[in-house]
Amino acid sequence: MDQFIFFLNKVMVPGLVTGSVYALGAIGVTLIFGILRFAHFAHGDMMTMGSYFAWVMATALAAMGIVLPIPLGFVVLPVSMALTAVVALGLDWAFYAPLRRRGAKPVTLLIASIGVTLMIQGLVRLIFGSSTRDFFVGNEEKVIYRIDLSALGGTRPLVISQPQIMMWIVTAIVVLALHYFLTRSRLGKGMRAMADNPDLAQVSGINTQLVVVVTWIIAGALACLAGTMLALDVNLRPDLAFNIILPIFAAAIVGGLGNTYGAIAGGMLIGFAEALAVFNWTAVLRPFETYLPNGWTFPNTLSLVPPEYKLTVAFVILVITLLNRPTGIFKGAST
């Protein structure tokens, strides 16, 4: 039983956490690709930027002596998400829209977004410094639940932090809301139509400008959400999300570029695969040591991939998926 709890603590919990962050990031990447047809490389830094907005607001609230039963980082989310959405629109207006008007190729927009990446990272370091920040300031403590599983025959508790639980709830709500938006609302269907066939969307009289605006609002808000949740789970650093932009792209591609549900599935798949790959199997296999030939033991660490090579997992999955299904698990755009 303890082995199972160990497995839950080391694979299921972190897998779901990383998966949620990847999924929310990948939704933004895939929406932007679907509507604007370019790989938005600066998406990770929009996540970082959004989490700094949340951090500033949470710190301000904490300085005012406000303490609430849930982390302040979550309380300020609606405001920081709105702010990030506005900044995302500003970025589009300042950098991407002028290029689109000149009929720039997707690769030009990609390179512009790398420029935006460097710019945001520079600004974040300039304003906030390069040190690591903690979301839990002042009197606030990260609440950690240790769920006693002795009733099931375990001696160790299941360890889940409050931000993790809230993250799962918020992710589930957001994914459901997005689903209803895309399948029930006129504008959501218009977004899917434009991702499917931009020329026909234009011919149908769909307001493509409005769709672009809505895309940036959703992508910006979700980026802030994903970044903040990641920062609440670990720490806030200027390179917080830049480090995971590649797995996020892998998630979007594995799921099928342009396909929102694919992005969610891809994010979860890669999140869990990473957790599984670095999981130390020795702890689980220890009880079976008696069955080994005399004198044989399991090595102290027995994982598929050493933790420092975790990033490779995403690419192995990406390569395998693309070899078998070139347009992703769910059928996505091929270009």
Added chain:
Amino acid sequence: MPILEVKNVVGGYGGVPILNGVNISIEQSDIGVIVGPNGAGKSTTLKAIFGLLKVTSGNVLFEGREIANALPDKLVPMGLSFVPQEKNVFTSLTVEENLEMGGFIRRDDISGTLNEIYDMFPVLKEKRRQQAGELSGGQRQMVAMGRALMSKPRLLMLDEPSAGLSPRYVLEIFEHIVAVNKAGVAILMVEQNARQALAFASRGFVLAQGQNRFTGTGPELIADPEVAKSFLGG
């Protein structure tokens, strides 16, 4: 007053113009058919009317108003609608969602028009929850026409509606086009099946090298020995 008047239109994608003075005039009750050899500028004419390529000189008048170089999001609310030849359905959307997208610009209740489309194409009602990409070529063409009719246009333009369809469906699509016209929608279409389409055309336009070569009613053009010899394959 003609619903659509194209006067001496010159235009193209930049560089050498493809259209060198096209003239088209159709009334509300007309079915206009544009025929001509490959590269004559037939599809280009429709695209120029619909603002999809640049008109460098000449006039395009819709109900007397100048619409040259106006974009589709302005034209659709005015009462124009266009069915492109290829990629004319949203393959990943359901049939019903495709039709809803045709009515995107409408803020009123579209369910009445939706039911009219389903009455016209009963097969689409059956398949309304299926993705349009799963349908056969003929059914897709129905979705495409239905989509274009959802905005309640007064002028419907179709680019080769019979392309790639089996003879049975060609006839069916033509019958639907005539029915739509009887319901009060002016039609302007480009056709490869020239003889068949001209037979029911009240206005026929033979284009060659981006210019009008012959104009008349459909039956007149079919009867004209020169048209028959040069453009209808004898």
